[in-house]
Amino acid sequence: MLTIGRLAAYAGVTIRTVRHYHQVGLLPEPERDASGYRRYGAGDVVALIKIRTLADAGVPLSEIDGLLRAGPAGFAEAVQRIDARLAGEIARRQTSREQIARLAAGDVASLPPEVIDYLRRLRELGVSERILAGERDGWIIMAARWPDEVVTWIPAKIAQLQDPRLVRLYLLMSEAVDDGAPDDSLLTGIVDLLAALLAEAEWTDPGEDLPFDLLDALADEAGPRAERLRQMMRERGWDGWTRQRRVS
Structure with a gap:
């Protein structure tokens, strides 16, 4: 026993x-x-x-x-x-x-691989980390709300990067946010380019279900230059960041 x-x-x-x-x-x-x-x-x-x-x-x-x-x-x-x-x-x-591996590599684990690949492409084009951070945060919001749909939007976003003017816009915005005190000439260049792209774009309203106000607030929180850019865009007849609309 x-x-x-x-x-x-x-x-x-x-x-x-x-x-x-x-x-x-x-x-x-x-x-x-x-x-x-x-x-x-x-x-x-x-x-x-x-x-x-x-x-x-x-x-x-x-x-x-x-x-x-x-x-x-x-x-x-x-x-x-x-x-x-x-x-x-x-x-x-x-x-x-x-x-966890994606997080350790510097990417956000809450984003699908397709979005992470898109952000990687932006980084390779020379887009600044501050602009990338804003893009990433916006995609986090979208991916949380539409986890299945966001991956279907990426091919169109990647195709848009074939337009050198859009790449130039990203680079100008990178310069603006990274510059200590950019004058209005740099901001004017951004507004001119953005207004030209908007005038040519075939805009399809994706519907009221998208969190436009939330995403616009995210852009506005980027700093005082964001508000100045928005003011200059209003002077050109456009308002909003996520859904640019004509204003009188």
Whole structure:
């Protein structure tokens, strides 16, 4: 007969674990002998090893008793269910690892790869990190609201980068936000270029469901130069950042 310490040692667990299994009803608790100690037999060792093996495999303790009592067919069916659940958990953890890896690389884990690729293209074109940060924050809002739709918008955004005027606009805006005190000549160049692009654009209103006010507020929060640019655009007859509209 074995003491609880010897039982735990044979099964490769701690005495605390054995007592916990007693408390949850997984391992029957033997009566105490005349000396007041609990004594365990070989069958208890086997039972404890089975419990430990299932627990180490990720089976919840609440399901182990049913598995131990099931026949071969029931056991196999239960194991398949557990395996499917573990496979799902592994897939979710792998997704989490990929998100952490993107975060460690400097990208935002909450953005889909297509958006991250678009931001990478902007960076390669020479767009400043401050402008990129604003773009990224805007995409975070859009991706949170429309996680499936945002990836369908990216091809059009990438196609727009073939227009050298749009690239020039990004670079001018990068210069404006990074310059200590840009004069109105730089801002005028931005407004001229933006107004020309807007005049040629075939605008399709995507609908009121888009958070235009929220995205415009994000742009306005970029600093006082953003408000000055918006004022100059109003003077040209345009208002808004996300959805530019004609004003009288």
